[in-house]
Amino acid sequence: MTHFYAWLGVFLIVVTSTTGDCLLARAMKQVGDLGALRKQRGIAQTILRVLRTPSLMLGIAFMALSFFSLLFALSWGDVSMVGPASASLTFVANAFAAKLFLHERVDRRRWTAAVFVAAGVFLLAG
Amino acid sequence: MNFRKYLVLAGIIFFGSIGDSLLSHGMKQVGSISLDHLGSVVFSVLNPWIAVGILFLLGFFATYMTALSWADLTYVLPATAFGYVFIAVIARFLLHEHISPVRWLGIVLITAGVGFVAGGPESSSTKKTGGTESALSTAGTRP
Numbered sequence: 001m002t003h004f005y006a007w008l009g010v011f012l013i014v015v016t017s018t019t020g021d022c023l024l025a026r027a028m029k030q031v032g033d034l035g036a037l038r039k040q041r042g043i044a045q046t047i048l049r050v051l052r053t054p055s056l057m058l059g060i061a062f063m064a065l066s067f068f069s070l071l072f073a074l075s076w077g078d079v080s081m082v083g084p085a086s087a088s089l090t091f092v093a094n095a096f097a098a099k100l101f102l103h104e105r106v107d108r109r110r111w112t113a114a115v116f117v118a119a120g121v122f123l124l125a126g
Numbered sequence: 127m128n129f130r131k132y133l134v135l136a137g138i139i140f141f142g143s144i145g146d147s148l149l150s151h152g153m154k155q156v157g158s159i160s161l162d163h164l165g166s167v168v169f170s171v172l173n174p175w176i177a178v179g180i181l182f183l184l185g186f187f188a189t190y191m192t193a194l195s196w197a198d199l200t201y202v203l204p205a206t207a208f209g210y211v212f213i214a215v216i217a218r219f220l221l222h223e224h225i226s227p228v229r230w231l232g233i234v235l236i237t238a239g240v241g242f243v244a245g246g247p248e249s250s251s252t253k254k255t256g257g258t259e260s261a262l263s264t265a266g267t268r269p
Contacts, residue, residue: 033196034196050191095200104199104250106250107246109246110201113239114203116239117239119235121207121232122232123235124229124236
């Protein structure tokens with residue numbers, strides 16, 4: 001049962017972290033290039049524009065959920081399993097989510113990069 | 127990709143890696159936090175290493191959001207995974223920690239993955255958003 005809860009925690013980390021990343025990415029796409037916006041409207045207006053984007057706050061909330069999911073997973077499983085498993089699975093899940101929800105063009109080059117980085121993180125952190 | 131954009135990606139790696147290291151060092155000084163006393167995690171921010179670590183992570187968040195404003199998520203995440211390699215190299219050559227052959231293989235795989243994604247376009251979208259004229263680069267978006 002301990003194993004089940006640890007993997008449940010990993011699953012929650014991957015889902016909440018991927019959702020948070022996608023929401024942040026969507027928010028920043030809605031805002032546009034921050035460098036260009038800062039040149040046009042100044043730093044204060046740029047910060048206001050970013051903070052007024054609803055999906056940004058939702059993204060930050062999911063990032064917080066991801067942090068608490070990590071605490072939950074670590075209370076049931078070893079850090080040597082939870083860390084690499086969640087980090088590497090998140091890379092692959094982000095590629096799927098970006099293609100599905102952000103409609104990014106995930107070509108063979110990006111799939112290869114996601115899988116290589118996921119495997120590398122697993123080996124490095126394991 | 128211009129110099130400013132490479133600088134933003136380097137900023138994500140720099141702030142993220144150093145911030146994580148500072149938090150890790152600080153939490154080792156604070157000690158283990160029991161699940162029964164999770165509230166004590168709040169007081170850990172009084173530790174100077176953790177306070178500076180949080181400032182670095184704010185820098186990470188600012189550069190991360192800046193990168194996401196002109197690049198795809200599937201570009202930013204693998205491209206900045208080089209931070210894992212950065213930390214491992216610091217651990218090996220500055221802290222003289224041992225890195226096993228399996229970990230070196232992990233470093234090679236991450237470096238190859240970063241090389242794959244860095245050679246391609248940073249954005250796959252051609253539409254302009256958010257009221258800025260140069261919101262997204264259209265370079266290399268066609269097959």
